Amino acid sequence: MATLYTYAQSGNSYKVRLLAAFLGIDLDLKEIDFIDDEQHSPDFLAINPRGEVPTLVDGDRVFRDSASILTYLAGTHSKNTWWSDDVVEQAAIIDWLAFAASWVQFGVFTARAIVSFGGPYNGLGRESNETTLREATKRGITSLKILDQALDGQDWLALGRPTVGDIAVFVYVALAPMGDISLEPYAHVRAWIERIKGLPNFFPIEGLDDPNYRRANPLQK
């Protein structure tokens, strides 16, 4: 059984746990204690020098980013469902993995990290939260407009079925209210979120079902 290093509040870790639930994959979960900065401990850096979760170890294979872990698990466990054998479809999926890494991460992700966790824990560090929050909010709103337009007339982002591209974009978009960014204006995005929530074996992450949720933040002063 592969080992997934994870952190309960990490949306990027949740992406992998969600795909594993959809595909019925058992993973040995090892929780990394972010409050204690365990992700930067020598033991963990020996596994993932990037100091990030999720990290997947499967025998002598190690994957250090949610995008590669999603691809690996989907591609090895279920042909042509969440990943694809066809390179044109692969590129279409990667187009949305890239959107998640750029527009979502440095947008709604960052706003949530600041508002609900006093972060950001990722990106450009912990300084200057006020300016960063303003920029992240602006970029988050633009990303939601782009998404809403992309989902106007189609059910899923990359292909005619849900793929890892949907999972990668979904998580922090659905958690946008935790960063004080409303999903109300984006009807197509909200319908797509409901479609994902309706998939068999779906389970939520903390905060997903409560727009007013704020985590008691042990790092915040």
Place this chain on the structure above:
Amino acid sequence: MATLYTYAQSGNSYKVRLLAAFLGIDLDLKEIDFIDDEQHSPDFLAINPRGEVPTLVDGDRVFRDSASILTYLAGTHSKNTWWSDDVVEQAAIIDWLAFAASWVQFGVFTARAIVSFGGPYNGLGRESNETTLREATKRGITSLKILDQALDGQDWLALGRPTVGDIAVFVYVALAPMGDISLEPYAHVRAWIERIKGLPNFFPIEGLDDPNYRRANPLQK
């Protein structure tokens, strides 16, 4: 022939032009005038709502990020060289595409954008450059340490051959001096850069061969 929307100083566009040169792919290049904000013109947003280059249009297929374009071109033009048919290898490559999107983009990329172009043009906007530069520099240096360790004892990042993962990480790493981040301490990184520069049909982007290069910046006050 596919159309590539590009911008001369865009390292992300250069990644695609470089792969095309390596593979002997002819592309119809259309220059987007960033000085005139053409990437946000209605005509261009109709092609790529993200307002970014590179963008590739091949018949009715559109790819809106360098990662997906690299995958598409490599996968459709040359089996198992720069991309792979094998899902485990694909995931290993995507692990480095993700590193480029996260660690490189919001690190040495951002430092270059600020120091040499008065940006950033991407990421969290144009405010607060001093703080952003400090954070980007710190993150850039960490990314170079991670890379140097990864390249200790291996020639290429993902597999035993160069892949699109190498191209994706290479460009802004090699341009780090444009963001006042020295490559001097990272011998394995420098050797890897030389290996890429030595590949048949390699050509440089502006600033690549001159560590003191700064672009005369029309946007800077």
